């Protein structure tokens with residue numbers, strides 16, 4: 001069922017927990033950025049001076065990876081306010097003087113997304129990946145301080161499949177047709193330098209009420225307390241209309257200012273369903289409209305499929321830029 005309106009404050013999700021140590025990240029920066037006079041330079045389309053970070057001259061996008069991303073998408077234009085623009089990124093050269101929008105086929109916008117590439121998008125390849133541990137509580141998670149990304153979403157949305165697609169392994173994370181396969185916080189170490197975290201799914205209909213509430217506490221506690229969490233990747237099934245529980249989750253993450261990227265999954269399922277079913281692009285569009293009010297600035301989003309590997313290289317580049325920025329600040 002599609003819901004048209006959700007109250008901004010989802011008090012039932014607010015847990016009386018300590019806020020995590022503030023660490024600057026892209027989304028937070030963007031919130032401040034949008035309110036600062038510098039942002040008006042972008043929104044008024046005036047040219048801005050190219051920015052350099054003298055502390056990190058080696059953080060230049062790996063051209064070879066960017067070149068690999070083919071440019072065969074249709075000429076779609078995205079308005080500047082719907083883009084996710086990383087800090088220290090000048091997009092003035094991308095903006096059309098005629099329409100004031102940006103062409104989605106620009107090599108600097110990740111294909112099938114609203115994400116602009118920054119100078120932080122380097123070291124994106126996965127060279128090795130290993131399962132480290134399963135934890136029942138946040139306190140039991142690895143304590144080596146490496147940055148991490150958590151995959152969260154409804155049961156069966158494709159979290160474990162996406163993780164396998166990102167690391168190019170069929171069965172590193174276990175998947176199942178039956179919802180509720182992943183039950184603990186599972187850490188996978190990538191290139192010995194960062195983690196992908198597979199979480200249990202929410203909204204598992206077969207789970208009794210009490211189990212569901214416990215799950216809510218358990219994962220939300222992790223989001224609020226885990227200081228090495230660079231960003232949550234919220235997975236949304238693009239083959240079906242928005243679910244109330246997904247909107248509530250997005251709202252909760254927005255309320256709690258938890259950095260988030262929306263990953264639309266199952267974009268290969270293109271068959272139009274009966275009774276007004278929509279195509280993935282339309283569901284993606286609808287979802288963004290429904291969550292618009294939860295965020296001060298458009299969160300990054302990207303379309304993927306673990307069957308065709310659509311979006312795999314793009315997600316890795318985005319994770320690289322979030323991670324490199326986090327490490328430098």
Ligand SMILES: Nc1nc2c(ncn2[C@@H]2O[C@H](COP(=O)(O)OP(=O)(O)OP(=O)(O)O)[C@@H](O)[C@H]2O)c(=O)[nH]1
Nearest residue numbers: 155156157158159160161175176180181182201306
């Ligand atoms: N067509 C298609 N099917 C997918 C895709 N991703 C996952 N699936 C299928 O969806 C089902 C659930 O996938 P999982 O990766 O186990 O989902 P999960 O979110 O980890 O599920 P839980 O661990 O139960 O929360 C499996 O049958 C997958 O094969 C996709 O991109 N396209």
Ligand SMILES: [Mg+2]
Nearest residue numbers: 159160181182
């Ligand atoms: Mg799973």
